[in-house]
Amino acid sequence: MKTIIANWKMNVGVRESVALARGTLLTLRGRKNIPELVICPPFVALSEVRKIVARSHAALGAQNMSWEDQGAFTGEISPRMFEELGVTHVILGHSERRHVLGETDEMIQKKVQKALEHNLVVILCVGETKAQRDAGEERDIVKEQLLKAFDGLRIKNAEKIFIAYEPVWAIGTGQSAEVPQMLEMHEWIKRVLHERFKEIPASQFRVLYGGSVTPDNAYQFLRESLVDGVLVGGASVKINQFNEIVEAASEVLEAQS
Numbered sequence: 001m002k003t004i005i006a007n008w009k010m011n012v013g014v015r016e017s018v019a020l021a022r023g024t025l026l027t028l029r030g031r032k033n034i035p036e037l038v039i040c041p042p043f044v045a046l047s048e049v050r051k052i053v054a055r056s057h058a059a060l061g062a063q064n065m066s067w068e069d070q071g072a073f074t075g076e077i078s079p080r081m082f083e084e085l086g087v088t089h090v091i092l093g094h095s096e097r098r099h100v101l102g103e104t105d106e107m108i109q110k111k112v113q114k115a116l117e118h119n120l121v122v123i124l125c126v127g128e129t130k131a132q133r134d135a136g137e138e139r140d141i142v143k144e145q146l147l148k149a150f151d152g153l154r155i156k157n158a159e160k161i162f163i164a165y166e167p168v169w170a171i172g173t174g175q176s177a178e179v180p181q182m183l184e185m186h187e188w189i190k191r192v193l194h195e196r197f198k199e200i201p202a203s204q205f206r207v208l209y210g211g212s213v214t215p216d217n218a219y220q221f222l223r224e225s226l227v228d229g230v231l232v233g234g235a236s237v238k239i240n241q242f243n244e245i246v247e248a249a250s251e252v253l254e255a256q257s
C-alpha cells in the first residue's frame with residue numbers, strides 16, 4: 001500500500017478547507033488502485049472536514065496535539081477532543097514545530113506516548129537541517145530524534161506508526177531530497193527502529209518521504225518499495241497538483257498489482 005498524507009498547515013480557513021476536502025476526495029474517483037489518504041486540515045476546520053470525509057476512503061488527521069488530556073493549558077488541543085471529531089491520525093514533531101515553535105524531543109516523546117495511549121496513528125516527523133547534513137550528521141540526528149521520541153515506550157507492532165522523513169532543507173524550498181539520499185535514510189530509519197524494538201521486523205515500520213513533493217517527483221519516490229508514501233505540504237492545497245500526486249500513487253499501485 002502507499003499512503004498520501006495532506007498537511008494543509010496554516011494555509012486554509014474553514015471555507016477553503018471544505019472546498020479543498022471535496023476536491024481532494026474527487027482525486028480518488030474512478031481510480032482502480034487508490035492509495036490510503038489522510039487529510040490534515042487546521043484544527044478549526046476539523047469539524048467541517050469530518051462531515052465531508054465521513055464514509056469516504058480518506059482518514060482525518062490533526063497537525064499537532066497536547067500531551068495532556070484536559071486542564072488549564074490555554075490554546076492547546078487534546079487527544080480526547082479528537083475522539084469527538086473522528087480524528088484518527090496526528091502529525092507529531094513536524095520540523096516547523098521543532099524549529100519555529102521550539103518543540104523539544106522530550107515534548108514530542110510525551111505527545112507520542114499520549115497519542116498511542118489514545119489509539120491514534122502517529123505520524124512522527126524526523127529530519128536534519130542543511131547544516132547538519134553538510135556536517136555529515138544526518139544519520140545521528142535522525143537516530144537521536146527517533147530514540148528520544150520513543151524513549152521508554154513499549155510497542156508490540158508498528159501498526160499505529162508512520163515515520164515521515166522530512167529533511168528540513170527540503171521543506172517548502174522546492175529542493176526535494178535526491179532519491180538515493182532518501183532511500184539511505186529510509187533504510188536507516190527502519191534499521192534504527194528494528195534495533196530499538198527488536199521483536200518488530202524493520203519492514204513493518206512504514207516510512208514516508210516529505211519535503212517539496214510535487215507532481216514532477218512524486219512517482220520517483222513512490223515507486224520505491226522502501227517508500228510507504230509521501231507527506232505533502234504545499235502541493236496538497238493545490239488540487240491539480242495533488243490530483244497528479246494521487247495519480248502517481250495509483251500508477252505505482254497498478255504496476256505492483
Ligand code: 13P
Pocket residue numbers: 007094166170171172173174210211212213231232233234235
Ligand atoms: P512541502 O511539501 O511544502 O515542502 O512541505 C512538506 C511538509 O512539511 C509536509 O509536512
